[in-house]
Amino acid sequence: MIRLPRNRAQARHGITRRRFVTTSSLACASLALNGCSALGGVKNISRRQEWGAADIVVERRPVGIEGRSCEAVTLNGSVPGPTLRYREGETATIRVQNRLDVDTSVHWHGLILPPNMDGVPGVSFRGIAPGETFTYHFPIRQSGTYWYHSHSGFQEQLGMFGALVIEPVENDPIESDVEHVVLLSDWTFEDPMRILARLKKKAGYYNFQKPTIAADGLGAILANRTTWGRMRMDPTDISDVTGASYTFLMNGMGPESNWTGLYEAGQTVRLRLVNAAAASYFDVSIPGLAMTVVQADGQNIEPVTVDELRISIAETYDVLVRPKENRAYTLFAESMDRSGYARGTLAPQMGMSAEIPLPRKRPLLGMQDMGMAGMASMNMAQAKSVIPGKGMGRMQEQSAISNTEIARKTTSGQKMSGTKVGHGKEIPTWAQPVPHNLDNHGPANTNIPDSTKGRLDQPGIGLDDAEHRVLVYTDLRRLVPADVQVEPEREIEMHLTGNMEKYIWGFDGKKYSESSEPVQFRYGERLRITFVNDTMMNHPIHLHGMWMELVNGAGKHQPRKHTVNVKPAERVSLDVTVDAIGKWAMHCHILYHMDSGMFRVVEVTESPQTEIDDVS
Structure with missing residues (x-):
């Protein structure tokens, strides 16, 4: 109740x-x-x-x-x-x-x-x-x-x-x-240091669920080797460390x-x-x-x-x-x-047990996990010419935004709007596809999607086709609404990047050891952080010290989160009321990703920051 x-x-x-x-x-x-x-x-x-x-x-x-x-x-x-x-x-x-x-x-x-x-x-x-x-x-x-x-x-x-x-x-x-x-x-x-060393030598070391002729057929195997091999990826690479070790x-x-x-x-x-x-x-x-x-x-x-x-x-x-x-x-x-x-x-008492469900078929990554929504219906053989880092289609590049920080001048209380597509159906603002910007973030980023979009209404790989009711982020609505819905003053866009072959992870193509300056937050501001996942892995991002409010169309009922999952080729926006002076960690909570570079320091100061012009 x-x-x-x-x-x-x-x-x-x-x-x-x-x-x-x-x-x-x-x-x-x-x-x-x-x-x-x-x-x-x-x-x-x-x-x-x-x-x-x-x-x-x-x-x-x-x-x-x-x-x-x-x-x-x-x-x-x-x-x-x-x-x-x-x-x-x-x-x-x-x-x-x-x-x-x-x-x-x-x-x-x-x-x-x-x-x-x-x-x-x-x-x-x-x-x-x-x-x-x-x-x-x-x-x-x-x-x-x-x-x-x-x-x-x-x-x-x-x-x-x-x-x-x-x-x-x-x-x-x-x-x-x-x-x-x-x-x-x-x-x-195993020694976790040995696990990390093995992942750095071969990122798929613990992936023993690769496609087989018996399970997938010879055609699928050949398509997989032709296409995914050229892209240095595996469609079964869902988790870095699996039940083979765990x-x-x-x-x-x-x-x-x-x-x-x-x-x-x-x-x-x-x-x-x-x-x-x-x-x-x-x-x-x-x-x-x-x-x-x-x-x-x-x-x-x-x-x-x-x-x-x-x-x-x-x-x-x-x-x-x-x-x-x-x-x-x-x-x-x-x-x-x-x-x-x-x-x-x-x-009702100790010693009892019930039937354990049968294991489900292992899931496979698809085109939408690569940010190639327009190619979602293509089979692997048709998609074999697409190589990350070589454009990935790069459609609508002329309209892409190249900078990573955008000043937002909004009106308090302004409502989010959607775009009508086909048969009058409206796509919420958070779900609209956005072309990848011109920055491919260098060799530390080997997967560059055509575009990214919100997938908050999707439960995720392995559950998207479920016939039963599965929780999704659009279901989350805070019980008591906020008194007012404060619109963000500016937006920071941060790309989640990775190189699977070298097992390097980071933000905007840089691992933590290469990020000398903290990310600057201004005390008292209302800030929107948009995480853009350029990789084919899920990343649970955790911000210390302050609440993040998930932008999921719930208005004043936007739920507070301390950790948010960002699916492959997804962009997720979160609003933060910056109310905690000091230095704070922000990182992926996959321990091996964090240790391999997906970690940044956020610094909240009272000193004024230089205004950034609106380039949108």
Whole structure:
């Protein structure tokens, strides 16, 4: 059940305090504080832990994953770490002790806090040296489902992450009887540095799902080798690291270990879904149960009922389910490339399980993923002459815009308009194709689309043809509208670029080591950031320190996001009220992309910036 906040003061905070009904056992409740090791156990978070201070110890410890012993970077001895619970308005004091032999850090993903508490070494914080204890101390200014993780090296991939749940100060409009935190992640028994080295030598090293004669036919194989080979791409290259290396986990437990969340028939169950993976997207469903999505990235949204949702890396979604029978249901999280899955069970008692869905056919990249919408109906043999970097058609080049920053002089309250095409159908502004600009961003960008457009109404590769209801970004509408819709004063266009052969990723053709100057934001301005994905990979982009509002046609109901997925050949616009002075990170949340260069520093200053003429 969803109830609107009673007044605007509550609405500004986004949500109000939820009424809780405790149903878990004392043993399960204690795990909310102590965490759940990968050796097993139930992590049923259904009562609030009252605390103002917490102590976290970071150290390497042995854990068990699907019967195999391995060493992880643990938080208080477990993978994932403890679920931290606060109430909006409290002040968090979290002491992090580093028992590693290298520096560490903790980033509070999605929280609005001072820059020196954000936990990104080299940006506004030096990191936590071996043997040191660093005290994070910051006010809790929001509520919802978030998470925390290391921002040092590959510690996040090695298990250093946990959930963060903040209850609203007032009554919560989201009512449930029991809740469970569901942390999805990917575990590898390999050294992450070795994974990165292999990707740099051969980007498709972990792609064992290439087309075969048996599955695809000889003609398709030859067309693939002729066309995609010339383009230095593979249509099955959906994820850089796949189930060939990964074991997919739910609350630290593999599919065979079967994490279980308890409920009783007739109860409303709230699932706080968090994608804490290093490099994996998940498609989440519960066969036999519809999911009502009520929160996205910690922010309440108008309820939308779906059968499946894709959760990008670093995103969170809260969903409500209402089992009417005392039976087991499979909580299924299949990897986007269909190379594996995480799995758990919702059940009235421990030890129960339900049928696991059969794996679906692995998806293939197509023409629209290359930004070649006009060639969407062509087969691969017909498209073989198109080579990225050699024009890709380059239609309408004369009207392309060559600069990356455009001054926007708009009128407050101006409505977005669409373009009418065929039979009077209107294409929303965010979905209109835009020719690629004249800058191909150099050798660090090997895929240059003809044009890019918004694909917010599409669930994404592998789900676009689904016959059931799948969540899309146009479904997201904030529960309480903004008082006014403030139009952006200017726009920054940033291209997401990559060279798969050399495994280099960056913004505008430059990796982080080549970007000497921070991206400048002006304190107090209303800014539009448009991300343009020149690559054939999905990229979950995260901005620290400030909310991004997704431009999805929802007007005053534009949803707030801390992480937004940008599909291949897509352009996504987000409006930012620049209200946090300091230096902040902005990066792709695929850990191997970030480490390979897709990272920038944003600097917010009060100093005036030079006005940029309107060239549109």
